[in-house]
Amino acid sequence: MFRAFRATSSLFRLNRVPLSVHARVHRDGGNALVQGVRLKKAPMSRRYILGSAIGILLMYNVFTKVAFAPLDKLADEFEKEGGISDSETPEDLDDSLFIPFPGTIKQIPQTPYRGSDPEWQEYIKFSKDLALITKVRAELAEISRLSVENAKGGKGARILKHWLDVIYPSGPPPAFVHSGIEITDDFVSWSTIPIDQETVLRIRQALFPVAVAKATWKFVQVLFSQDPEEKTRSIMRAHYKLPDPVEAKKTYPALASSDKKVTEQKVTQARVTGGVGVTAPAGNYNHSAAQQTQESANKQPGHIGEKALQTQSDAASAANNGNENASDQPERRTIRDTEVYKMMAKRCAHALFTFRFTNTANWKKVKVIPRGSIVITGWVEIETQLDFVTLEVIGVWDPKTKAYDTRNCQLGVRRTRRKKQSPRPF
Numbered sequence: 001m002f003r004a005f006r007a008t009s010s011l012f013r014l015n016r017v018p019l020s021v022h023a024r025v026h027r028d029g030g031n032a033l034v035q036g037v038r039l040k041k042a043p044m045s046r047r048y049i050l051g052s053a054i055g056i057l058l059m060y061n062v063f064t065k066v067a068f069a070p071l072d073k074l075a076d077e078f079e080k081e082g083g084i085s086d087s088e089t090p091e092d093l094d095d096s097l098f099i100p101f102p103g104t105i106k107q108i109p110q111t112p113y114r115g116s117d118p119e120w121q122e123y124i125k126f127s128k129d130l131a132l133i134t135k136v137r138a139e140l141a142e143i144s145r146l147s148v149e150n151a152k153g154g155k156g157a158r159i160l161k162h163w164l165d166v167i168y169p170s171g172p173p174p175a176f177v178h179s180g181i182e183i184t185d186d187f188v189s190w191s192t193i194p195i196d197q198e199t200v201l202r203i204r205q206a207l208f209p210v211a212v213a214k215a216t217w218k219f220v221q222v223l224f225s226q227d228p229e230e231k232t233r234s235i236m237r238a239h240y241k242l243p244d245p246v247e248a249k250k251t252y253p254a255l256a257s258s259d260k261k262v263t264e265q266k267v268t269q270a271r272v273t274g275g276v277g278v279t280a281p282a283g284n285y286n287h288s289a290a291q292q293t294q295e296s297a298n299k300q301p302g303h304i305g306e307k308a309l310q311t312q313s314d315a316a317s318a319a320n321n322g323n324e325n326a327s328d329q330p331e332r333r334t335i336r337d338t339e340v341y342k343m344m345a346k347r348c349a350h351a352l353f354t355f356r357f358t359n360t361a362n363w364k365k366v367k368v369i370p371r372g373s374i375v376i377t378g379w380v381e382i383e384t385q386l387d388f389v390t391l392e393v394i395g396v397w398d399p400k401t402k403a404y405d406t407r408n409c410q411l412g413v414r415r416t417r418r419k420k421q422s423p424r425p426f
Contacts, residue, residue: 071097071183098193100180105200112171119372122399123168126374136376137164140395143404144380147411148389157384164378164393172371176200201366215359219351228350235354239361368408373398379414390415 074097113120126132141162149157175194182191218235225231237244335341369375376395381388392414396405 096182096184098180098182098191100178104179104192105195105203106177108175108177110172110175113169119172122372123374126399127166127168133166136166136374136397137162140164140376140393140397140404140409141380143395143406143409144391144393144411145382148382148384148391153386154384154389157382157389160381160383160388162378162380164376164380167375167377169369169373169375173197173369198366198368201368205364205366211359211362211364214362215355218358219355222354223347223351228347232350232354236357239357365410367394367410369396370398370405370408372400373405386419388417388419389413 141159141164144162145157145159148154174197176197177192178195179190179192182189182193222228222231222235234244236242374397376393376397378393380391380393382391383389390413392412394410396408397403398405
């Protein structure tokens, strides 16, 4: 009856009988006996059922304590406080619980300000008040002066001049929203609510720590380099865009020739002194001066050689006495006295310094300009007891509070000039 529904054999269909059976039949000449076997799963034992039930019960208890216990606690606290008062409505009291989901943050495009917007009206009002503009600029310069005065070496700082511009943002700051589960007394739903811009920037800074990653990479480079000190110097030169001395000598042969002349002068001076302690000017040295100096050194009495021999004998006797005392009391060395420890301590010190330097150089502060704020930016030159400091400042002034938002103000050193400069080696 079901023969019509059976699969037809074809050339591409694999036979269920192994090839070894066919080979054995072909060799022996007998018929193969193929027996059908049905595999049946073993029944579950009582121990397996009991263990599964205990495991499911434990997982359920843990989930209820972790997930629902905080919600029950919040509900109990809300009931103890008396719930919603008669004067408050459920719309005024935000008692919902929002659980955000990662990766759901989206930026909403904002339209520029219009002439009828209250923020733009505040800009027009501020631009017409010249006395207020001068006051705002002077206030930002004073904030910069106080920051320099509170720093090390900034005592007695005073403002020389400042170049500050007023910038009116053409549009509001970007808005962000994120999605998640919203739980209230009436419903549980998937909702999308706005999120603060500063929170979004801090989350991105925590998820993508670019400064820490760069600092860690430089730390590893210095730690496993052959010369950690030179590697640290090269990293600092690359940050401040200073030329490498080796590359500079290759680019400008005059520098290499001048260094070669200085080396020749030092070698000549060492030959002239002859170990006696006579110093000679390197620039006026010639062959006749060398002859005279050599003759005067040969004419000196032999008490110098005798004094040197006596000093050597005293040093040898002191060394012998020290060796005898050391043989009496065996020397005790700790791990810190070993060369390996000193080498690793030096490497770690250079690597940690490079890590802090790179992290500080690449760290970017979260910058937020609130809606309707005015940006004051420019340079402020300040004089201290030793230096002239030029600061690059960015201030955010709020027309509503008539004050600066100190959290969003930024100060950076643009240039530093010493009052009394002297050449120093690189």
